[in-house]
Amino acid sequence: MRHTAFVFDAYGTLFDVHAAVRRHAEAVGPDGQQLSEIWRAKQLEYSWVRTMMGAFQDFWQLTEQALDHAFEKVPSANRSARQDLLDAYWRLDCYPEVPAVLKALKADGARLAILSNGSRAMLEAAVKSAALDPLLDDVFSVDDIGRFKTDPQVYDMVTTAWRLYPDAVSFQSSNRWDIAGATKFGFRTVWINRANQPDEYRDFSPALILPSLEGLS
Template sequence: MQHAAYVFDAYGTLFDVHAAVRRHADEIGPDGNRFSELWRAKQLEYSWVRTLMGTYTDFWQLTEQALDYCLRRFPSVDPAIRTKLLDAYWRLDCYPEVPAVLKALKATGAKLAILSNGSPEMLKAAAQSSALDQVLDDIFSVDAVRRFKTDPAVYEMVTLQWRLYPKAISFQSSNRWDVAGAAKFGFGTAWINRSNQPDEYNDFPPRLILPSLEGLLASG
């Protein structure tokens, strides 16, 4: 099925959220993998809690708060590395297949966008760092609605801006909970299951389950 538009989650889907810690792995030491996993987990936890409480705080502040928690949780990691890690988060590596896949989808005439919890500044910096800004038509940040995924208002931004029905849009995310939220809203969804995680949210299944974005080119 050919879609009129392809919309991508940013962190974990286009950009490797663990790249910042990996870049400074020697300085962080043996707790690096656990540190990075917790940083990501807390970042997301804070976004959900803030939305439930109705006290929006932009994603960059949540990223900083999550990092500060991790530095307290892992006293073996020198707190002096904080600035380096935050700087690295602005220039996360994109996954290897991403540029070619987005260019190929763009060549079909489809519209392309990011839809992310990230702040506008974070997303602009990440897209420019990977040169993805050259193929994207839009970057949608939850900052516009001041609620995080999976609030329906987040997904609705795309349909309102582009004047498309949800079914005309294919939404891709590596986060199964994000795929569930998008599926409930009515998007066609692709779960980019990069780490071969077990499925969940069975009442909101994805249209596709793929190990990387490359599968989009074969499936339409």
């Protein structure tokens, strides 16, 4: 089946979540990578736990809380860099191949969107900073439903808005748990395994595994 609807996760898939710490590596100190990894892991954990509890907070609040936790876990990191890191998160670098791949898909007649846990304000800022806005038909934020991935209601935002069956949508994410959720929902899924991680959730396998987005175009 030739897909003409391509939906992308944002953080880790289009935008490099570790770019903020890397941009301020000198200020943060030698343990910046550890700080960044804990920041990202806790940010995701907060989203899952709050969805299960039915206690939604927008992703920006969770991002701030996760960074504060990371500083507590890595006391050697320079906490005075906190505001610079948060400011940088609004303008994360996109991965090098992203603009060209999206342009190629768009030129081929595809419909393109982001589906993300990010708040609408965060996503608008990131998309504008990376100059991706002319290429996207929609940006779907969980703000609209107050639930985070992998709740099926998140994936259903796309099929409802675009009036498509799930298997008509090709969904791309670097997060294996996200691919599992989207596969169960019925999307055709492509795992962008940028870090060459071992597979998980083998009962919800992706249709395709790629090291970057380049194989899509």
